[in-house]
Amino acid sequence: MHPNHKTPRAVGRRTATAHRVRTRRGPAAAAGAVALGLALAACGPSITSGDADAAGTAPAADRLQAPGEESPQGEITVWDRSGDLFAVFEAVIDDFNEVYPDITVHHEAVDIDAKLQNTLITGADVPDGVFLDDAKVAGFSDHLWDLTDVLAPYSDDIAPQKIDVNSAGGAIYGVPFDLDPGLLFYNEKALTDAGIDATEIETYDDLLAAAREYQEAVPGSKPIHLEQSPFLGQLQLEMYASQLGTALADENGELRLDSDEYRQVLGWLDTVNQEGLGTRAEYLSPTDVGALESGDQVFYPWAIWFSFAPEQQLTKTSGDWRAMPLPAWEDGGARSGAMGGSSFVLPKDGENSDLAWLFYEFLMFHEDGYSAVWGENDTYPNGLATSIPAYAPAADPAKPLFGPVEGLGGQDLWTTAVEAGAQIPGGAPAPTWWTGAVDYLGTDIQRMYDGDMTPDEVIEQSTADIQTNLVDRQ
Template sequence: MNRNPKRPGLRLAAVGATALAALALTACGPDITAGADDETASDRLQAPTAEQPEGEITIWDRSGDLYEVFDAVIDEFNEKYPNIKVNHEAVDINAKLQNTLITGTDVPDGVFLDDALVSGFADHLWDLSDVLDPYVGDIAPQKIDATTVGDGIYGVPYDLNPGLLFYNAAALDAAGVDATAIDTYDDLLDAARAYQEAVPESHPIHLEQSAFLGQLQLEMYASQLGTSIGDADGELRLDSPEYEQILTFLDTVQSEDLGTRAEYLSPTDIAELENGNQVFYPWAIWFDFAPQQLLPETSGDWRAMELPAWEDGGARSGAMGGSSFVLPKEGENSELAWLFYEFLMYDEAGYSAVWGINDIYPTGLNTSIPAYLPAADPAKPLFDPIEALGGQDLWEVATTAGAQIPSGTAIPSWWNGAVDYLGTDLQKMLDGDLTPAEVITDSSDAIQTNLIDRQ
């Protein structure tokens, strides 16, 4: 997901572009099913050995605020590596990367890429297992798993996007509902029922109406339970007690009329947030953009907490979205691009410049946290408390939540294609037209037949 708090249109447009690009990859992209078993040492990128390596690299990022953040770090990188010239280009990656890798023409040395797309490009990318080896033990396991294909790691993990429960503390307090007493999803249902009793016209819990984002949120819930739509071999595992539990919860919200059906931060969604009808929003950390930029009437009323657990003592967060940096094999100086990403993610000067106070984000970049655990220390905040959350220390909440995310698996190359089936069937369930069991059966059959069997 491309988080861009100052330019919401760009971020929301990127969501659709990611889905379309990945659908194309599912149909005609590289076949990765045999690549991992045939991997040789020559597929693994090695770091430069020269004390002061020299050369020129081309780095692709999306246009927008993150591009500006990464661009501003180049001067500090050049203080450490003065003989490496960085050509930093703002590119429509989803539209351009596939053809560039297939033709092998003007291939960049490094690319910012959604985690959901990494496996589909793996045949064209360096296995980063060797260069990441000194750091891999200190990287959030979910992020390593998300970019692992076979025995290789194909992305330098960038961000961690822990799921959080955002809630309108002022509205809940006025209704006599204590949000801080919510420990499980059953507690959340009880709190929503109590709020609706106090505010009869309300529909307290957000129910996502976008098929793509609805599936992404579904995977956040599944991540809490240590599962995902595909296993480590890309095999479907939707038919499971975990998905039945999640879908039953969502079906309960819709059947009891406890949910607001709206697309993420659409005009309807914003209106229901502002008028106090929608007061619970289980979402990734990047929802904090809303009270900072889009909710002037209730800005300052919102707070964030860890997600409820599915059972007592269970994980209080799951991953929702995320991006990494990949290094194409056809790049002329990929080993030098690795040094740039190593500095950006694992050098204190680099990650402090990305998430800390800077000219682009005067209070720090607060829509994600680092995937590198030493950088995500709850006691050493990189961004400031957020005024729109009542001065809450979101860094402490998010890093504590992020540390609880269970390990996962690689995101299968057919994930985005599954939106046509699982994402769509989920919406039919929220319309009241399918049961949770029917979603599992119908989606599993369609994904297996139309996506997995055709690879």
């Protein structure tokens, strides 16, 4: 999930519209959305034919092939959400056209959640490419090209978690965009004033001990963030579970909430709550920001995109914050987990999805492309510091694409995030029912914080509700 649900990243930030701007790497101008259904050149994707192979993977006819022409030409329509990332991708189109001058890109700002499903079902005005939350890729897979063949030259260098979340039935359906490693953000100044060295925290038990020590030094404080939004609370739970190599569903879509790993995570969260060590608030709500600014809340286990907060929202404590890898659940365990993420998908009914593949290939795997996305640009003069590339050659610790983050006291967040991202275990595709599970699991987590449920009761009740109301009804 990369809101724009995951993008509380977009909260309080600039927006941009779909108008194409010819200024190199400049922000999009306000001109309204480009109309859908533009005339496209009549050259559909090149495909091969065949039935499913012996391994049970998708039929070869469902696998997209790159164009065979030396200088392909045509028009493509790609959908993104409006906002900061739209402006970033928009500005890279001119760079793409230096490599592919005969491919015209119609880049459109669209409410993807509202339009994509009906568009794919009706088959009318289907775009050639779409920016999509990882959690939603599997749910649309029947309408998407299998990208196994075109991704083959790059797959070994893509973060395993991103390949896994975009895979279903032996096929890969998304071109991975960002890797969103979980990090522990902490108020270094407040902790130092309390005599606590946060860099000594290596496990979640250490974090509990540091929170207790801080509360003794700052009476009335509640040092650790507890998420109050059911959606984001479930997403954060998945970050913790990701560290332990699990997720809400396995690669076959089977529910696996009833496990020792989830008991460990929920038990830890319950301890934070029961001991009064947690500030329960929605991500960057006024209550949350107030506790962060006052020094009552000093530990924030969250995805890298929290870096936006000390840069733009925490005006009083900006510069006091730092980031480090998440604590491990046990000595020597993984120090990060995935929290959200997005990819690019190519609908089968797009008229020129093979040309759209070239656009996404340039964005994610060509040095000029990914340098323009994550490097300095008009939208982010210091570079896009709210995620890192999922492609290893782009995520080189020695070659930072974005600069030190002033809101984090000038910290080299790039190196911290890249090293944390390398520790994320592999994952599994998010099931089609993941968002629907928020009504049960996300809500029950909040009931646990209310004192109405134990961790075991959350697991038992949520498992029964999700199985009966979501999994069995597919």
